[in-house]
Amino acid sequence: MKVKARAKKGVAKIKLLVRHPMDTGRAKDPKTGQLIPAHFIQELTCEYKGKVVFTAQLGSLVSKDPYLAFAIKGAALGEKLKLKWIDNQGKTEEVEASIS
Amino acid sequence: MITRRSFMQGMMGAGSMVAAVTAFPKMAFAWAENAFTADNLTDAQDAMFSGSSAVDSGRVKLKAPQIAENGAVVPITISSDLANVTNISVFVEKNPTPLSASFELNPMLVPEVSVRIRMGKTSNIIAVVKADGKLYKASQEVKVTIGGCGG
Numbered sequence: 620m621k622v623k624a625r626a627k628k629g630v631a632k633i634k635l636l637v638r639h640p641m642d643t644g645r646a647k648d649p650k651t652g653q654l655i656p657a658h659f660i661q662e663l664t665c666e667y668k669g670k671v672v673f674t675a676q677l678g679s680l681v682s683k684d685p686y687l688a689f690a691i692k693g694a695a696l697g698e699k700l701k702l703k704w705i706d707n708q709g710k711t712e713e714v715e716a717s718i719s
Numbered sequence: 720m721i722t723r724r725s726f727m728q729g730m731m732g733a734g735s736m737v738a739a740v741t742a743f744p745k746m747a748f749a750w751a752e753n754a755f756t757a758d759n760l761t762d763a764q765d766a767m768f769s770g771s772s773a774v775d776s777g778r779v780k781l782k783a784p785q786i787a788e789n790g791a792v793v794p795i796t797i798s799s800d801l802a803n804v805t806n807i808s809v810f811v812e813k814n815p816t817p818l819s820a821s822f823e824l825n826p827m828l829v830p831e832v833s834v835r836i837r838m839g840k841t842s843n844i845i846a847v848v849k850a851d852g853k854l855y856k857a858s859q860e861v862k863v864t865i866g867g868c869g870g
Contacts, residue, residue, distance in 0.1 A: 630829060643837070645815070645868060661750045672825035678755040680811065680819050680837040680868060682792045688833035689822070 622716040624700060631694035631718045633665065635687045637704060643679040660685060663704040667691055694718055754818050760810055760845070763818040767808055773847045773854035776801075781846040781857045787838060791867030796833040797857075801850035804830035808849075813842035815868060839868035 623634040637660065644657030657679050665673040673689055696718055703713040754766035764772070782796040797807050807830070808821040819836045830848070838844075838861060845858045 643868060667827075670825065672827055674823040675832075675834075676750055676755075676821045676823075678816060678819055680814050680816060682835035682837055682867075686794070686833070686835050688796075689824075690829035690831060692827050692829055694827075 620702060620704070620712055620714045622700070622702060622714060624694075624716050624718045626694060626696050626718050629695075630690050630692055631698075632690045633688065633700065635663075635685075635702065637663070637685045637687075637712070639683070639685060639704075639706065641677075641679060641681055641683045641685060658706060658708055660704045660706045663687065663702070665689070665691075666701040666703070667694065667698070751818075751821060754821070756816060757818065758816060760812045760817045763810060763816070764847070767818060767821060768847070768849075768854060771854055773856035776848075776855035776857065779846055779848045779855050779857040781844060781859050783844050783859050783861050786862045786864065788864050789867060790838040790840070790863040790865055792835050793838050793844075793861060793863075793867075794833065794835045795844060795846075796831065797846040797848070798829075798831035799848045799850065799855070801830065801848060801855060803851045804828075804848055805852075806847075806849035807832050808847045809834065809836060810845040810847070811836065811838050811842050812845065814839050837867040838863045839866045 621636040625632055639660050642655050642658040646655050648655050659679040660677050663675040664671045698718045700716045705711045754763055757763035757766050778801050780798045787793040806823055809819040810817045811819055820834055822832045841862045843858045843860050845856055847856045
């Protein structure tokens with residue numbers, strides 16, 4: 620997960636890019652002709668000052684390599700964010716980022 | 720405290736710091752399954768909002784391209800100047816499963832979110848914002864040249 624968190628004029632703009640196939644379960648593998656099973660991020664959260672402030676519930680019709688952007692009011696330089704996601708196969712990733 | 724997560728990770732051996740394959744039970748977090756699997760707009764909205772309906776509002780701004788060359792990646796931004804926004808949801812009317820994403824926002828969030836979605840064909844995108852418990856929406860048609868839902 621790539622995270623950009625920049626504070627400007629009292630607002631921290633957060634941009635995320637997560638590497639994930641977001642397979643819909645509808646596409647066929649061109650080599651085998653079999654359906655590629657659905658594999659997509661279902662939930663992504665951002666924790667700030669010990670609280671989850673942002674929860675994204677995603678379906679398989681979000682683009683591959685999900686890009687998300689949101690902004691936190693009052694967040695300042697040096698403060699930390701914890702970003703986590705979980706997909707429908709139970710895989711997870713957790714990343715800590717600082718606001719710069 | 721032994722949480723279910725730490726117990727499961729202990730059982731499965733050490734995971735990496737960055738990514739861990741862990742068997743989470745379905746209940747560990749709430750994913751709006753009925754809403755995400757609904758195959759038509761009405762059912763998806765009913766499931767997401769427990770039957771409440773949204774009114775069209777100029778205070779919900781949906782920014783989306785007029786034409787999406789590639790339906791697999793359609794960038795959109797939804798924002799609102801309404802107070803106390805707690806949820807922003809995105810529906811693509813003609814997608815096989817219209818609910819694309821739903822975002823829960825704490826009051827300290829600016830009421831704006833950007834995401835890239837897949838569209839199978841030319842369709843209306845409907846952005847719904849929940850503010851002070853009420854639902855408001857804005858729609859825009861996006862023309863799609865090459866569909867991006869796969870299959």
